[in-house]
Amino acid sequence: MMEKRTFIYLILGAILALCPLVLNPYWTDVLNNIGLYAVLGLSLNLIVGHAGLFNLGHAAFYAVGAYTAAILNTRFHIPVLTLLPLCALTAGLFALVVAKPIIHLTGDYLCIVTIGVGEIVRIALINNVFGLTGGANGIFGISRPNLLGFVIRKPHEFFYLIWFFVAVTAFFFHRLENSRFGRALNYLREDETAAEGSGIDTAHYKLMSFVIGAAWAGMVGNIFAAKMTIISPESFSFWESVLMFTLIILGGSGSIPGVLLGAFLVIGLPEIFRGFTNARMMLFGAAMIAMMIFRSGGILPARPRRYSLPQARQGQGGGA
Amino acid sequence: MEEFFQQLTNGLAVGGIYALIALGYTMVYGVLKLINFAHGDLFTIGSYLGLTLLTSLSLADRLGPAAGVLVLAVMVMGLVAVVGALLERVAYRPLRQSPRLSAVVSALGASIFFSNALMLIYGARFQVYPQGILPKVAVNIFGLDVPLVRILILAASVLMMLALYFFIQKTRIGTAIRAAAIDQDAARLMGIDVDRVILFVFLIGPALGGVAGLMVGLHYGQINFTMGWIYGLKAFTAAILGGIGNIPGAMVGGILLGVVEALGAAYLSMAWKDAIAFGVLIFILIVRPTGLLGERVAEKV
Numbered sequence: 001m002m003e004k005r006t007f008i009y010l011i012l013g014a015i016l017a018l019c020p021l022v023l024n025p026y027w028t029d030v031l032n033n034i035g036l037y038a039v040l041g042l043s044l045n046l047i048v049g050h051a052g053l054f055n056l057g058h059a060a061f062y063a064v065g066a067y068t069a070a071i072l073n074t075r076f077h078i079p080v081l082t083l084l085p086l087c088a089l090t091a092g093l094f095a096l097v098v099a100k101p102i103i104h105l106t107g108d109y110l111c112i113v114t115i116g117v118g119e120i121v122r123i124a125l126i127n128n129v130f131g132l133t134g135g136a137n138g139i140f141g142i143s144r145p146n147l148l149g150f151v152i153r154k155p156h157e158f159f160y161l162i163w164f165f166v167a168v169t170a171f172f173f174h175r176l177e178n179s180r181f182g183r184a185l186n187y188l189r190e191d192e193t194a195a196e197g198s199g200i201d202t203a204h205y206k207l208m209s210f211v212i213g214a215a216w217a218g219m220v221g222n223i224f225a226a227k228m229t230i231i232s233p234e235s236f237s238f239w240e241s242v243l244m245f246t247l248i249i250l251g252g253s254g255s256i257p258g259v260l261l262g263a264f265l266v267i268g269l270p271e272i273f274r275g276f277t278n279a280r281m282m283l284f285g286a287a288m289i290a291m292m293i294f295r296s297g298g299i300l301p302a303r304p305r306r307y308s309l310p311q312a313r314q315g316q317g318g319g320a
Numbered sequence: 321m322e323e324f325f326q327q328l329t330n331g332l333a334v335g336g337i338y339a340l341i342a343l344g345y346t347m348v349y350g351v352l353k354l355i356n357f358a359h360g361d362l363f364t365i366g367s368y369l370g371l372t373l374l375t376s377l378s379l380a381d382r383l384g385p386a387a388g389v390l391v392l393a394v395m396v397m398g399l400v401a402v403v404g405a406l407l408e409r410v411a412y413r414p415l416r417q418s419p420r421l422s423a424v425v426s427a428l429g430a431s432i433f434f435s436n437a438l439m440l441i442y443g444a445r446f447q448v449y450p451q452g453i454l455p456k457v458a459v460n461i462f463g464l465d466v467p468l469v470r471i472l473i474l475a476a477s478v479l480m481m482l483a484l485y486f487f488i489q490k491t492r493i494g495t496a497i498r499a500a501a502i503d504q505d506a507a508r509l510m511g512i513d514v515d516r517v518i519l520f521v522f523l524i525g526p527a528l529g530g531v532a533g534l535m536v537g538l539h540y541g542q543i544n545f546t547m548g549w550i551y552g553l554k555a556f557t558a559a560i561l562g563g564i565g566n567i568p569g570a571m572v573g574g575i576l577l578g579v580v581e582a583l584g585a586a587y588l589s590m591a592w593k594d595a596i597a598f599g600v601l602i603f604i605l606i607v608r609p610t611g612l613l614g615e616r617v618a619e620k621v
Contacts, residue, residue, distance in 0.1 A: 054424065101606050107420055108355040112556060113605055116598035119553075123595040238549070242428065249425050282436035288429025292422040293414045 009257075016163065020156035028155040030271045032227065035162035036220055037247060038263035039169045042256065043216035044244045049254035049302070050177060051209040052189030054111035056241050057118030058217055060098075063125065063236035065091040065218025069225040070139040071132050080226040081145045084219050091218025092211045099210040103203055106192075118241055125233040138232025145226045158227055165223060169216065170256055176212075177256075185209055186254075186305075243267075246284065250291055252298030261300055325464050327586045328579060333470040333539065335578020336477030340532040341555030342562070342570040343484060344525030350501035350565035351521050353420070357427040358407060359529055360552020361434035364545060366400045366530025367537040368438055371447055385454055389538070393476075396534050397527040404526025405519055413515075431549070438545040446542045454538060473535050480528060481571045488567060493520055501565060550594065554581075557601040563611025572613060 020028045040062060047055045065087035072078050072086070102113050128135035145152045145161065152161055176182050188195040188202045196202050225231050243266060251262020270280045291298070341363050348356045373379070373395055379388035411430045415423045454472065458465035488494040493516075499507040500517040508514050536551070537543050558577040562569025577597060585593040604611065 052421070054421070102602070105605060105609070108424060109560075109605060109609070111424065112355065112553075112560075113602055115553065116557075116601050120595045120598050123592065127589075127591045242432070245425075245428075279436075279440060282433055282440060285429040285431070285433030285436060288432065289411045289426045292418070292426040292429070296418060296422045 013167075017160075020159045025155045028159050030268065032155060032158050032162050034263050034267045035159070035166045036224055036227075037244065037267045038166050038260050039162075039220045040217055040244050041247045041251070041259040041263050042166075042169050042173050043213045043220070045213075045248050045253065045256075045259050046173060046176070046185070046216075047209050047213040048245065048248055049259075050182060050185040050189065051206055052185075053206060053209065054107060055114045055210070055213075056111050056238075056245055057114030057116070057121075058213070058244050059236040059238070059240040060114075060118040060121040061091045061095055061214035061217040062221045062224070062240070063121055063233075064094045064214075065221025066225045066231050066236070067125065067133055067139070067221070068218065069222040070142050070231050073142050073225070074139055077143070079146050080143060080222060081147065084222050087218040087222040088215040089218075091221065092215030095210045095214030096207065099207055103206050103210070115238065115241075118236075118238060122233050122236055122238075125236070133233075136233060138230060138234075140230040142225050142229045142231070144229065145223075152226075162223060162227075165219075166260075170260070174256055177254075181205070181208070183305075246288060248298075249288065250298060252300040252302060254302035255298065255300050258298050258300035258302065262298070265299075322464060323586065324583075325462075326466075327582045329466050329470050329474075331579035331582030332575060333473045333578070334582060335558075335575035336474045337532045337535055337539075337574075338551070338555045338558045338578050339481060339571045339574025340477050340528045340535075341551060342559040342574045343481070343567065344529045345552075345556050346559040346562075346564055346567060346570040347497070347521045347525045349559070350567075351497065351504070351518055352412070352416075352423075354412065354423050354427065355556065356412075356525075357424070357552070358411075358430035358434055359525065360548035360550075360555070361431050361438075362400055362404055362407070362526040362548070363529040363533040363536075363551055363555075364438060364543070364548035365403055365434060366396050366526075366533030367543045367547075368442060368447070368533075368545075369399050369530070370396045370534035370537050371449055371543065374450060374453065389453065393531050393534055396530050400530025400533075401523040401527040404522045404529075407526075408518060408522040413518075431552075435545050435548060442545065444545065446544050449537045449541045449543070451541065469539050473539060476535070477532075480531070484524065484528070485567060487524075493517070497521060554597050557597050560601060560611055561604055563613045566611065566613050569611055569613040573611065576612075 016031075019031060023031070040058065044055060044058045047053050047058075068087045068090045069080055069083045072083055073080050098117055102110060105113060125133045125138075126136050133139070147161075152158055177186075184195070184200050184205050187198070188200060188205060192202055224235070228235075247262035247266040248259055249262075250265060251260070252258020266284075273280065295301075341359065344359045344362070345356060348354060348359070370392060373392055379392050382388065383391060407430055411426045412423060415426055454469055457468050459468055459471055460466075488497060496507070496512045496517050497520065499510065499512055500514050504514055507517075532551075533543075533548075536547070554577065555574065558573040559570045560573070561577055562571070562573025564570075577600065580600065581593060581597055584596040588596070
């Protein structure tokens with residue numbers, strides 16, 4: 001069973017890796033965008049899917065990473081890719097500071113506060129906060145990523161950088177969800193009181209899920225800045241957060257293959273049906289409602305954890 | 321002083337609009353424990369319907385400004401109430417027993433659906449209300465000129481809020497709404513038809529939101545399909561500020577937020593106007609999650 005799934009993923013991965021050889025630059029770039037949203041989705045998935053915390057302000061963390069890269073690169077000429085850890089650090093720290101006082105809020109309240117945080121960040125960027133962010137026009141002239149002397153500039157070169165990053169991310173979050181940390185997040189999502197009663201420091205774990213998710217989004221911001229060479233507050237609006245949120249919900253929250261599929265659907269489908277660009281957001285909304293009514297787990301829902309008992313190998317433990 | 325007074329009256333008028341929208345949020349939250357994210361878009365639908373009816377029926381010409389606007393307001397309220405009831409039936413009722421995440425996502429979906437449907441029907445550009453529907457005169461209060469529109473908006477919203485308050489406090493269905501807000505199951509055991517209560521909430525809230533949309537159209541003269549989202553968030557902030565689930569709280573919160581925002585924009589910074597409202601929201605949730613008048617506690621474990 002497990003081998004068959006791995007086999008399918010390997011084949012799909014191989015097909016994807018060959019895509020830039022046959023596709024034109026435009027469609028390769030579409031795949032690049034799908035890759036960026038896939039990583040953003042995976043990072044948000046830790047918060048929304050695993051910890052069950054409504055975060056509709058993820059674009060704020062993404063923005064912090066992108067602006068960190070842009071400011072340091074344009075002012076001090078530090079190569080973009082070497083700034084990756086720093087972008088993760090600033091976005092993670094920002095999440096720590098912002099989420100610390102609000103982490104005890106649950107459900108809808110947390111949702112509305114994260115929307116507020118996202119908007120405040122966007123307004124701050126437009127208002128050229130500290131004279132660093134370049135106002136509504138943003139920052140331009142960010143240098144291309146340079147990998148050991150090789151400058152990445154064409155879409156198919158970015159394709160391999162971005163999808164390598166997707167693979168690393170998927171592996172990292174796969175390991176994380178099967179760790180003690182991942183199990184604790186699932187536990188507190190299912191029943192916070194019971195989790196607390198079993199000795200899980202829920203506030204700590206929730207905060208950590210925010211910090212890790214945000215740090216990862218910060219790194220995506222770095223790659224986004226390097227890919228676009230120009231960033232502006234418009235790229236980090238509320239709709240970006242909604243897109244990330246939607247692709248998780250449609251694909252399957254808490255499920256890595258689900259989130260990847262969600263990224264393909266949410267970013268890729270509108271490109272295929274370009275004639276319907278005007279109606280696509282409306283259909284999106286309708287799809288969200290229908291999805292919640294008919295298949296609330298998403299297209300590829302997360303599979304329940306299975307544990308085989310040491311003595312009887314056929315025994316299947318369910319649940320958390 | 322003149323400047324301060326003008327900003328104050330402006331804030332009061334905007335606050336009245338926020339309060340009307342906030343009532344819809346707070347009533348739905350009270351009964352269903354759901355943030356109706358689509359409520360801001362119902363408000364936008366109200367302003368677009370108002371525009372269509374105003375231009376196609378030319379009520380103001382036939383009935384005179386006062387009666388025309390009144391008839392228009394009643395029509396808008398009725399139509400938006402129907403949209404609200406349909407929304408509840410299609411998007412929320414099937415999810416009554418589901419986890420709260422599902423209902424919130426459905427509400428977000430409905431919000432995206434409505435705003436983009438409006439864009440498809442009316443186009444993405446700003447739409448302009450015809451000028452001169454309400455006479456552009458100023459009323460002299462304590463020797464200072466205040467535009468009549470502001471006074472009318474504030475008066476109309478206060479009037480509607482008072483009517484709602486007495487409706488909730490004095491009538492049978494109002495009592496049933498209060499009972500369902502306290503404990504749905506107990507209310508059902510007492511013979512209250514909770515589905516009917518929820519239907520009423522989804523008729524009254526959108527009707528008030530819709531008429532607020534009409535007011536924005538008449539006051540500012542131009543409307544856009546995305547405006548529901550920012551007005552909705554402000555109104556939700558107002559509802560939290562007053563204590564969500566609490567009807568007088570929504571009124572106080574709305575007017576307070578309108579005044580704070582108008583004065584903040586005038587004396588602190590115009591560019592940060594929207595951030596001020598969100599800052600207030602976050603501050604309130606951290607310091608006093610029950611809101612100013614609220615008894616309902618932001619869920620904590």
